Amino acid sequence: MTYSFPEEVLEHVFSFLTSQNDRNAASLVCRTWYEMERWCRKRIFVGNCYAVNPRVLIRRFPEVKAVELKGKPHFADFNLVPEGWGGFVYPWIVEFARVYPWLEEIRLKRMVVTDECLEIVSKAFRNFKVLILSSCEGFSTDGLAAVAANCRNLRVLDLRECEVEELSGHWLSHFPDSFTSLESLNIACLSLEVSFSALERLVSRSPNLKTLRLNRTVPLEKISKLLQRAPQLADFGTGAYSAEIRPDVYSSLQEAFSGCKKLKSLSGFWDVVPAYLPAVFPVCSQLTYLNLSYATTQSPDLIKVISQCHNLQRLVVLDYIEDMGLDTVAVTCKDLRELVVFPSDPFVADANVLLTEEGLVSVSQGCSKLQSVLYFCRQMSNSALISISKNRPNLTCFRLCILEPRAPDYLTFEPLDVGFGSIVENCKELTRLSMSGLLTDRVFEYIGKHAKKLDMLSVAFAGDSDLGLHHVLSGCESLRKLEIRDCPFGDKALLANASKLLTMRSLWMSSCFVSFGACKLLGQKMPGLNVEVIDERENLNLLPENAPVEKVYIYRTVSGQRLDMPDFVRIMGKDKNGVYNLL
């Protein structure tokens, strides 16, 4: 007996599948489902732009409305990936323009985006709505002007921490007077002044504006005007938070904040003059997100603000907050889910602030919903880590950076193996971990044994031998992203766990002991992997096979060879035609 499920019904059922993983699973059930699913998939996420080819993608999914792509490896954020490595979005944009005239959303992370790309985006997609560029580079304010001028239905323009070539601030004025659909604008990363009157007019004619993150150049005295025009804002980023102390400026600022009944997120705060901080008091109890990480303000002033933020869920601060400030967080912010503490002076050896491991322990005790931590500090102990792990077994993301590489437990001078071991053992839902301090192979043994849900691991200046890497690759079942720098890991563990690499998105190893020979071998034996050796030295060909490479980036791919590599990137073990040379 055969019966077929009507296509419309199947399509309707699939419309409830939003997660890409679920859709991928559904598409494997049978050919009918594969065909059905591919025709109705609207959102695509590509975690590594070199894992798949744009043409293959558009052939499979003809009706896409939203695309998200990621380019460079994470360590590019810290200047470990040389300029020109890759991540060019242009070939993708060209294909999308050709095939998806109804594309609405593009989200890019760590990619190179040129003005030409932005021009194409602005003209090829009639109903284009959302452009989010995160840690991208390669474009100028001319590209932004094209987007502003041509995207009639734009809702979101979000530049997160991008490097933009700023030719002028005039681009903002290119939004036509008829443009009223803006919901979200984030220009915090730009350093040139934009015309305030153009900004004010834009805000005034955007009734749906929910997010507005200004750049540093917008003066404090003018913020009140903007807030008055947009009292419906949910997310606001100030410019420079400093001005001469004038009562009239202060009171209109405070009044403007009072009027923002829906405000939940606050950020910006460059150059804070503490006397103006109380102006935000009226909204503190509403806030779920507060970013004071540019406020070089002392702890007492920070405490005055934070002690009123009873509903805070995410806090980002500098270490000026100190242990005392974190005690306040522990007592006040009972709903806290995420804590980020950045270092104010990362290159000075001695502590310039009173921030230690105690602050973090305090928050882990007081904030029962804490799930995510990014903490920079100068000292740590195993006992503190153990306490944290016992206080907060619900941690999902734990990133600890002790500023001095290989710093031991400051109380016992032992490695921090046991402390981090406790974290992975007690925090059974941990999906992301970054470690620092003095660590031996032992910690990797703990990780391999306990960190079964770990998805991403970052390691630096740690371990003693290949055994460390082997523990991780053989034990961490859910591992998809592994990034390693300056560790004594070499060929053995890598080659012994070659097949593991096919289950992962990528592996990055720099300043380790992986040899040319091993990279070549891996590339030859594993056609499903691109083994990229990234090495800027001259006369690479004269180096012996057992010489270590500077950097190797290994990722699974179905797209074969890259065609856009600079000369310092070599894909090992595959000849030019993509035919795999098996010895």
Place this chain on the structure above:
Amino acid sequence: MDLINFEATELRLGLPGSTDDQPEIKSTTSHKTNKRSSSEMVSSVSDEHDSSRSPPPTKAQVVGWPPVRSYRKNILQGKKNDQAETGSGIYIKVSMDGAPYLRKVDLKVYQSYGELMKGLQDMFKCIIGLYSEMEGYKSEYAPTYEDKDGDWMLVGDVPWDMFLTSCRRLRIMKSSEVIES
């Protein structure tokens, strides 16, 4: 994919650590390049516990460490630079109790409080002395400054960089007039 039996290279695939001839891994490698980021320790751990009163050593920087985005490093640097960008330096007025006229100093020229004190000393031919939290200034005079909020503060409490951005003017007071809080 079974890689266990390939013979093509010398590399063996037993469990790492289970063989005897693993050469001891040293942290330096024998090749010539100056581009490779160093895996050698930048400063020894024992320096952490050095209790000498020398100014904080500036570290030789390891590429990409600590893992802080460059725009974030630059923000604080930029803050320092902003002050310095007005022409050639951060010039502020300095007055001294009893002196007939004021002077101007360029704060940018100094890297620390110690250097500033020495500079002021030379300028006014007085002894201001070193500052300690316990005892205050051990001399006839105490340096104070007016900060961004208009308050008069004793010089030396905040980190030097913070002082640079908040100091509006300096006044060298007679110690007898300084009110300790």
